[in-house]
Amino acid sequence: MQREVLKLAQELRAASGHEAADMYIGNVKIVDVYTESIFAGSLVIKNGKIVAINPDWPVEAKVVLDGKGRFAVPGFMDAHIHIEPTLLSPEALASVIVPWGTTTLFADPMEIANVAGLAGVEALLNNIDELPYRIYIQVSSRVPTAPGLETTGGVLGVGEVSELLDSNISASLGELDPSKILSVKEEYLAKIISARNKGKVTNGHAIGLSWNKLNVYAAAGLSDDHESVTYEELFERLRLGIKALIREGSTERNVEALVKGVVEHNLPIENLLFCTDDKHVNDIAREGHISYNVQKSIQLGLDPIKAIKMATINIAKHFRVDHLLGALTPGRMADILFLDNLQEIKPALVIKQGKIVAKEGKLINEPKIGQYPDFLSSTIKLAPELSPDAFAIKAEGQRCKVNVINLYPDQIINYASQEWLGISDNEVQVNTVEDILKLAVVERYGKNGRVGLGFVRGFKLKSGALAASVSHDHHNIVIVGTNNEDMYLAAREIARHQGGLVAVQDGKVMGVLPLPIGGLMSPLPANEVMEQIELLNEKTAGLGCDLPAPFMTLSFISLPTVPELGLTDFGLIDVLNHRIIPTVIETD
Numbered sequence: 001m002q003r004e005v006l007k008l009a010q011e012l013r014a015a016s017g018h019e020a021a022d023m024y025i026g027n028v029k030i031v032d033v034y035t036e037s038i039f040a041g042s043l044v045i046k047n048g049k050i051v052a053i054n055p056d057w058p059v060e061a062k063v064v065l066d067g068k069g070r071f072a073v074p075g076f077m078d079a080h081i082h083i084e085p086t087l088l089s090p091e092a093l094a095s096v097i098v099p100w101g102t103t104t105l106f107a108d109p110m111e112i113a114n115v116a117g118l119a120g121v122e123a124l125l126n127n128i129d130e131l132p133y134r135i136y137i138q139v140s141s142r143v144p145t146a147p148g149l150e151t152t153g154g155v156l157g158v159g160e161v162s163e164l165l166d167s168n169i170s171a172s173l174g175e176l177d178p179s180k181i182l183s184v185k186e187e188y189l190a191k192i193i194s195a196r197n198k199g200k201v202t203n204g205h206a207i208g209l210s211w212n213k214l215n216v217y218a219a220a221g222l223s224d225d226h227e228s229v230t231y232e233e234l235f236e237r238l239r240l241g242i243k244a245l246i247r248e249g250s251t252e253r254n255v256e257a258l259v260k261g262v263v264e265h266n267l268p269i270e271n272l273l274f275c276t277d278d279k280h281v282n283d284i285a286r287e288g289h290i291s292y293n294v295q296k297s298i299q300l301g302l303d304p305i306k307a308i309k310m311a312t313i314n315i316a317k318h319f320r321v322d323h324l325l326g327a328l329t330p331g332r333m334a335d336i337l338f339l340d341n342l343q344e345i346k347p348a349l350v351i352k353q354g355k356i357v358a359k360e361g362k363l364i365n366e367p368k369i370g371q372y373p374d375f376l377s378s379t380i381k382l383a384p385e386l387s388p389d390a391f392a393i394k395a396e397g398q399r400c401k402v403n404v405i406n407l408y409p410d411q412i413i414n415y416a417s418q419e420w421l422g423i424s425d426n427e428v429q430v431n432t433v434e435d436i437l438k439l440a441v442v443e444r445y446g447k448n449g450r451v452g453l454g455f456v457r458g459f460k461l462k463s464g465a466l467a468a469s470v471s472h473d474h475h476n477i478v479i480v481g482t483n484n485e486d487m488y489l490a491a492r493e494i495a496r497h498q499g500g501l502v503a504v505q506d507g508k509v510m511g512v513l514p515l516p517i518g519g520l521m522s523p524l525p526a527n528e529v530m531e532q533i534e535l536l537n538e539k540t541a542g543l544g545c546d547l548p549a550p551f552m553t554l555s556f557i558s559l560p561t562v563p564e565l566g567l568t569d570f571g572l573i574d575v576l577n578h579r580i581i582p583t584v585i586e587t588d
Contacts, residue, residue, distance in 0.1 A: 100284070101345070114144060119154075199320070400421060435457050499516050
C-alpha cells in the first residue's frame with residue numbers, strides 16, 4: 001500500500017510540473033475516444049501512466065519524443081483470444097502482435113486447461129510479467145467443454161475457477177456455451193455467481209440461438225458473444241443487452257458482413273468490440289491482428305475514430321478496466337500507437353506502459369521463451385493397440401447412408417447432410433470425387449484409447465491425410481484422410497513429436513510442425529514457426545486441399561459445441577441436442 005501511495009504522489013507531482021516526468025511526447029494529434037475528436041497536443045508520462053495532456057508549463061522529462069505530427073491512438077486490445085491456437089508461446093507471440101499495435105489481450109486459456117488443468121494454466125502464464133504486452137485472463141468456465149461426450153486431460157471445477165477469478169489478472173469468467181445455461185446445469189451457474197460476486201463479467205458463446213433461447217442466455221447474465229455471423233444475429237444480441245464482439249480469425253471471417261450492416265444501418269457502436277478468437281501466426285504477420293479489424297472496418301465505411309473505439313475504450317469499459325486502459329487521458333496506462341494516418345493502420349511506434357516496445361514493424365526486444373515444465377511435453381499417450389484397423393468404419397451390404405459434416409467457407413459452423421457411400425469388404429469407403437472423406441478423433445491422454453469416426457466434406461484431399469493435436473476444445477488428435485494407413489501414420493507421427501500438425505501421403509510424412517508444449521504450441525520463435533507452417537500448407541495443397549487455413553479448419557471440426565455436428569473420441573455429436581448419433585444411418 002505505502003509503495004503505491006508513494007508512486008501516486010510522484011505521478012501527481014509530475015502532473016503539476018513539480019517533478020520530472022519519465023517521458024514527454026510532443027507534436028502529436030491525439031485521438032480522443034471520449035469526444036470522438038482529434039486535437040493537437042502533448043502527453044506527459046510518469047511511472048508508465050499518462051499524467052498530463054497539453055500542460056502550459058515547461059516540461060522536464062528523462063525522455064523527450066517528437067511525435068512528428070502523427071496520430072496518437074490508444075493501444076489496441078483483443079476482447080477474446082485463445083493464445084494457444086496461434087501455435088506460439090506467449091513470449092513468441094509478442095513479435096507478431098505488438099508491432100501491429102496490440103498491447104492488451106483478454107485471453108481464455110481453456111485450451112491448455114483442457115490438456116493439463118490448473119497446472120497448465122499456471123505454466124502458460126508463468127512469464128507474463130516479462131512480456132511487452134499485458135494479459136488479462138478470461139477464466140475458463142468449461143473444462144471439459146462437453147462432459148460425457150469427450151475425453152480431456154484436465155478439469156476445472158468450481159473451486160479452481162473461483163481460485164483463478166481471485167487473481168489480479170482475471171477479467172471475467174470465460175465463454176459459456178448454450179448447453180450449460182439452457183439445461184440449467186448448477187455447476188456452471190455456480191461459476192457465474194462466483195464471477196458476479198467478485199465483480200467480474202461473464203463471457204458468452206451464443207452460437208445459433210433463437211430469440212427465445214437468447215432471452216434465457218441473457219437472463220443468466222452472459223454479457224457478450226463473439227459468434228454472430230450475420231448482422232441480424234448481431235442486432236438481436238444488442239437488443240437483449242449482450243455486447244457483440246466482431247471477430248476476424250483465420251477461419252472465422254466476420255468483419256465484412258457485420259460491419260457492412262453496422263454502417264448501412266448507422267448502428268451505434270458503443271456496445272461493439274473487436275476480437276480475433278483464433279488466428280494462426282502466419283495470418284497475423286501477413287494482415288495484422290486487431291489492427292486488421294480496425295482497418296477493414298474503415299475500408300467498409302466506418303468512421304476511423306469509431307473503429308478505434310471498438311478496439312480500445314469499448315473493450316476496457318466492458319471488462320471494467322477503463323480506469324486503467326483504453327484512452328489517452330490522465331491516470332490511464334501510457335499504451336500509445338503512432339499512426340501516420342487513420343486510413344492505413346500500421347503503427348510507426350508502439351508504446352506499452354510508457355516504454356517503446358516496437359518501431360516500424362519490429363519488436364525492440366524479443367522476450368526470451370521460458371522453460372515450460374516437463375509434464376507439458378508428455379501429454380500424448382496413444383493406446384498401444386492403435387492400428388490402421390481402428391480407422392475402419394464397418395458395415396454390411398452394398399452401400400450405406402451416413403451422416404456427413406459439411407464445411408461452410410470462412411466459418412467454423414457446419415451443416416449436416418446424409419449421403420450414400422459404397423461398402424467394400426465390410427468397410428464404408430470414402431468418395432474423393434464427391435469430396436466425402438473420413439474423419440477420426442483419437443483419444444490422446446492414455447485414458448481409454450477411444451477412436452471416434454465420421455465423414456466430412458470440404459477438405460478436397462485426393463490422397464493422404466492431415467492430422468493435428470490442436471482440436472477444440474478437448475485437443476485429442478483429429479485426422480482427416482482418404483485411407484486408414486495414412487491416418488494411422490499421421491497419428492503416430494504426432495505422438496512421436498508429442499504434438500503437432502502433420503501431412504502424410506502414401507505412407508510417407510510430407511510435412512510436420514511439432515507442437516510439444518502441451519501438444520498445442522511450439523517453443524520456437526515466430527519466424528521459424530511461420531516458415532514451417534508455410535511449407536506444411538504447400539504440402540497440403542499438393543494433396544488437393546484448397547482451404548486457406550486447413551489446419552485451423554481441421555481443429556474446429558471436433559468441437560461438440562458448434563452446430564450442427566462435431567466429432568469427438570466418443571463419436572459423432574448432434575450439437576444442438578447435445579447427444580451422440582450414429583455415423584452410419586442405414587445400409588442397403
